[in-house]
Amino acid sequence: MAALNTILYLVVFPGILFLFVYSTFVEWFDRKVFARLQNRMGPTHTGKSGLLQPIADFVKLMAKEDIVPDKADKKMFSALPVVGLAIVITAGLLLPVWNIDLASPGPISFPGDLIVILYLLSLPTLVLFLAGWSSTNAFSIIGGTRVLTMLFGYEVPLFLAVLSPAVLAGSWRMAEIAAFYRAHPLLLLVNLIGFVVALISVQAKLERTPFDIPHAETEIVGGTFTEYSGKKLAFFRLMADIEMVVAAGLLATVFMGGFGGGILSAFVQFIAKTLLVVFLLTVLRAVTGRIRVDQVVSFAWKWLAPLAVLQLLIVILIKGFVL
Amino acid sequence: MNDEQKIEKLKTFAPPEAIAHPAPRRIFVTVEPSGLVALTARMKAELDTWFLSTISGVDKGEFFELLYHYGDTSGSVHVRTKIPRSDPRLPSICGVIPGAVLYEREIQEMFGITVENIPDPRPLLTSDDWPAGNFPLRKDWKFDRPAEVIPGGKK
Amino acid sequence: MKFNIPIGPQHPALKEPISIRLSVEGEVIRDADLRLGYNHRGVEKLAEEKSYIQNIYLCERICGICSHSHSTCFVQGAEKLLEIEPPRRGVYIRYLVSELERVHSHLLWLGVAGHEAGFDTFFMYTWRDREIVMDLLEMISGNRVHYAINTLGGVRRDIDGPLKQKIFDGLAVLRERSEYYLKIGSSEPTFVARLAGVGRLTKQQAMDLCATGPTAKASGVALDVRKDDPHDFYDEVEFDVVTSDLCDVLGRTVVRIKEVLESYKICEQILRKLPDGPIAVKSPRRAKPGEVVSRYEAPRGENIHYIIANGTEKPERLKVRAPTLGNYAATIEMLRHGFIADVPLIFAAIDPCICCAERSVEMVDARSGEERTYRFSDLRRMANERARTLPLQRNVAWPL
Numbered sequence: 105m106a107a108l109n110t111i112l113y114l115v116v117f118p119g120i121l122f123l124f125v126y127s128t129f130v131e132w133f134d135r136k137v138f139a140r141l142q143n144r145m146g147p148t149h150t151g152k153s154g155l156l157q158p159i160a161d162f163v164k165l166m167a168k169e170d171i172v173p174d175k176a177d178k179k180m181f182s183a184l185p186v187v188g189l190a191i192v193i194t195a196g197l198l199l200p201v202w203n204i205d206l207a208s209p210g211p212i213s214f215p216g217d218l219i220v221i222l223y224l225l226s227l228p229t230l231v232l233f234l235a236g237w238s239s240t241n242a243f244s245i246i247g248g249t250r251v252l253t254m255l256f257g258y259e260v261p262l263f264l265a266v267l268s269p270a271v272l273a274g275s276w277r278m279a280e281i282a283a284f285y286r287a288h289p290l291l292l293l294v295n296l297i298g299f300v301v302a303l304i305s306v307q308a309k310l311e312r313t314p315f316d317i318p319h320a321e322t323e324i325v326g327g328t329f330t331e332y333s334g335k336k337l338a339f340f341r342l343m344a345d346i347e348m349v350v351a352a353g354l355l356a357t358v359f360m361g362g363f364g365g366g367i368l369s370a371f372v373q374f375i376a377k378t379l380l381v382v383f384l385l386t387v388l389r390a391v392t393g394r395i396r397v398d399q400v401v402s403f404a405w406k407w408l409a410p411l412a413v414l415q416l417l418i419v420i421l422i423k424g425f426v427l
Numbered sequence: 428m429n430d431e432q433k434i435e436k437l438k439t440f441a442p443p444e445a446i447a448h449p450a451p452r453r454i455f456v457t458v459e460p461s462g463l464v465a466l467t468a469r470m471k472a473e474l475d476t477w478f479l480s481t482i483s484g485v486d487k488g489e490f491f492e493l494l495y496h497y498g499d500t501s502g503s504v505h506v507r508t509k510i511p512r513s514d515p516r517l518p519s520i521c522g523v524i525p526g527a528v529l530y531e532r533e534i535q536e537m538f539g540i541t542v543e544n545i546p547d548p549r550p551l552l553t554s555d556d557w558p559a560g561n562f563p564l565r566k567d568w569k570f571d572r573p574a575e576v577i578p579g580g581k582k
Numbered sequence: 583m584k585f586n587i588p589i590g591p592q593h594p595a596l597k598e599p600i601s602i603r604l605s606v607e608g609e610v611i612r613d614a615d616l617r618l619g620y621n622h623r624g625v626e627k628l629a630e631e632k633s634y635i636q637n638i639y640l641c642e643r644i645c646g647i648c649s650h651s652h653s654t655c656f657v658q659g660a661e662k663l664l665e666i667e668p669p670r671r672g673v674y675i676r677y678l679v680s681e682l683e684r685v686h687s688h689l690l691w692l693g694v695a696g697h698e699a700g701f702d703t704f705f706m707y708t709w710r711d712r713e714i715v716m717d718l719l720e721m722i723s724g725n726r727v728h729y730a731i732n733t734l735g736g737v738r739r740d741i742d743g744p745l746k747q748k749i750f751d752g753l754a755v756l757r758e759r760s761e762y763y764l765k766i767g768s769s770e771p772t773f774v775a776r777l778a779g780v781g782r783l784t785k786q787q788a789m790d791l792c793a794t795g796p797t798a799k800a801s802g803v804a805l806d807v808r809k810d811d812p813h814d815f816y817d818e819v820e821f822d823v824v825t826s827d828l829c830d831v832l833g834r835t836v837v838r839i840k841e842v843l844e845s846y847k848i849c850e851q852i853l854r855k856l857p858d859g860p861i862a863v864k865s866p867r868r869a870k871p872g873e874v875v876s877r878y879e880a881p882r883g884e885n886i887h888y889i890i891a892n893g894t895e896k897p898e899r900l901k902v903r904a905p906t907l908g909n910y911a912a913t914i915e916m917l918r919h920g921f922i923a924d925v926p927l928i929f930a931a932i933d934p935c936i937c938c939a940e941r942s943v944e945m946v947d948a949r950s951g952e953e954r955t956y957r958f959s960d961l962r963r964m965a966n967e968r969a970r971t972l973p974l975q976r977n978v979a980w981p982l
Binding site: 450452453477478479480481483484485494496498499500501502503505524525526527528529530550551552553554563564 | 618619622626789790793794810811875884890898903910912
């Protein structure tokens with residue numbers, strides 16, 4: 105039974121199948137909201153209200169010709185999309201998607217899984233950098249260096265912002281953090297600054313406007329993805345979608361009290377809370393223009409990092425004097 | 428500055444018979460190519476004609492007629508110069524008006540006029556493998572299409 | 583590390599082919615060069631083989647955005663050569679279309695600037711509102727892009743009462759929207775962060791490099807053909823020449839939005855003062871030998887046509903200088919020492935119209951990679967030959 109559970113966990117929920125279907129739904133939601141905010145219709149044709157459009161796009165890309173540039177490092181060039189996809193799916197498995205029995209957590213929840221998921225979410229950035237670098241295209245290389253430059257900006261604020269709720273809860277384990285905040289919901293308000301910082305950092309990590317600098321099409325064509333086509337591009341796009349789901353799930357776990365109750369109740373909460381985070385990210389995307397890479401780094405260190413430190417200070421003070 | 432004032436000022440450094448005033452706000456000055464740069468500098472200093480709209484060239488058979496169009500806040504002044512077809516050389520005015528370089532490059536490739544002392548002599552519009560000696564805006568220019576070559580195909 | 587980055591001839595930021603060659607160090611541009619000629623069509627040579635009336639339509643096709651500016655500029659000059667005086671009503675309608683075209687061109691530019699800055703929402707909003715002015719132009723002239731409203735001696739279509747009211751209504755909506763864009767364009771933090779201080783061109787540089795249009799106006803150079811050389815219309819309406827001292831892309835954005843507001847003012851004055859009478863007079867076919875210089879303030883800057891008549895029904899020479907060509911020298915200066923991220927913005931900020939700037943037909947043979955020059959007659963002959971030699975298809979189903 106335990107083996108079956110593990111297999112179901114890996115393959116169905118919240119494993120590959122669920123992540124695939126839900127990430128395409130999230131992409132549709134993102135596109136639709138973005139379009140409505142711009143007075144457009146968004147996807148309408150494939151499926152009801154265009155729900156199947158992201159899947160259709162994925163299938164179309166899978167069927168397209170797959171070209172590897174002559175001068176590229178062929179093995180690395182081909183392996184990176186799969187590696188990237190595997191990394192984000194692994195990260196997805198770590199999300200505490202239901203009320204895990206804290207006494208016997210099983211293999212997926214352990215002390216310190218918060219650090220592991222943050223680490224796993226950093227890896228796709230490195231994959232994108234290597235993808236840009238191994239393409240040996242001038243545009244890709246510039247895109248790759250931009251990916252790394254941005255990493256130095258947003259990564260530290262993100263870590264600080266996500267760790268402060270953990271400090272308040274006194275645990276490095278996501279299931280425990282979520283349980284702590286479900287027990288003390290008012291304490292969620294303490295972390296508001298951290299939530300905003302984390303939201304903006306996640307936007308940067310997902311490379312969405314105003315931080316879509318590494319693949320800014322009007323400047324450097326496709327950036328890191330310039331030379332990618334066909335299946336490999338499809339995997340990268342799926343990777344980005346799943347990364348968005350995982351990042352939204354992480355924020356929902358840490359800042360919104362996670363997903364309590366039975367499996368069904370937890371499922372509904374997961375959908376509602378991640379969609380709320382995605383909605384905020386989409387609004388942020390719609391109301392801003394793209395900024396420059398030097399502006400990202402200076403913005404991250406002048407605003408995000410100090411705010412994250414302030415959040416940490418507030419948390420420590422509250423923990424020391426109030427609780 | 429109205430037209431009369433401009434003509435008065437022009438008369439101080441150009442002969443009166445070289446100045447024409449065919450329409451309101453249009454003044455034409457004729458000058459020898461050798462005196463072009465000096466006149467341009469003088470006009471820029473005294474008439475404030477720093478804005479060169481363009482340089483137009485016409486093939487008139489025996490000679491090319493070039494017209495430098497200057498715009499200002501009260502109309503326009505046009506400097507006319509003629510150079511013989513047998514010896515098409517023209518001094519560059521880029522030293523006085525740096526923005527003239529694009530127009531001089533265009534004149535060079537379209538009429539086959541050599542602009543002396545031009546800072547950037549490359550062709551402006553024609554392709555990299557443009558055959559030498561073809562100047563499209565000369566009236567006698569005709570183009571014969573070369574035979575088509577299909578690489579790897581039938582000869 | 584030094585890279586050479588080619589922007590174009592094909593690039594997502596470019597709507598028309600031009601090649602910008604950049605040499606960059608990291609993200610900073612060290613040197614820039616422009617290569618033109620990908621869109622050179624030989625309009626000047628072709629115009630020598632066409633009659634005056636045909637040339638109106640040829641000039642209209644020099645540009646796809648400011649089509650009216652070239653045809654008006656040509657007609658202004660040709661009317662002087664043919665010694666005809668268009669009736670006032672015709673002139674008023676002609677410049678009404680001019681100002682509406684300026685509105686549509688500037689709104690289009692605003693959208694493109696938003697897109698180049700990665701601000702797609704702004705792009706969608708401005709282009710939605712641009713539809714209003716496009717519809718007005720279609721109601722007036724019957725066409726959305728090539729209005730074909732000019733003719734020698736006046737215009738081809740009249741405006742009636744209900745249409746006048748529709749234009750007033752449309753202008754009211756547009757004015758409100760434009761004021762909103764002025765607010766967004768100068769206050770949205772990410773947008774302003776991208777535009778401010780980018781592509782600096784000082785007043786002295788603008789004067790030296792003969793910049794024109796909004797590029798020069800944003801550097802504080804108040805040069806506007808409508809004021810300086812009002813032809814026979816612009817001294818009858820009141821408007822201000824908009825300038826800005828910001829000397830950067832933000833300045834150019836502000837200048838364009840304010841210029842649009844001035845255009846609404848001009849349009850309303852035209853509609854209020856619209857005189858009665860005929861809209862066109864008959865024009866002779868031949869012009870006496872002579873020459874004329876015609877200047878016109880196109881949305882992108884000064885447009886100048888120089889026409890020589892030789893007593894026949896065709897001009898001896900037509901020289902066209904579109905505003906974009908005048909701004910290239912300034913563009914190279916602006917690109918230097920900027921960031922790669924700013925290239926599309928700086929380039930877009932002159933509102934480049936490459937097909938305007940390059941006017942003889944040059945084509946690349948895709949199979950041999952050779953560049954060839956074809957004349958229009960050759961193309962027509964080739965097309966006819968192709969039509970003649972195509973195998974005859976029978977029983978072809980009508981696609982609808």
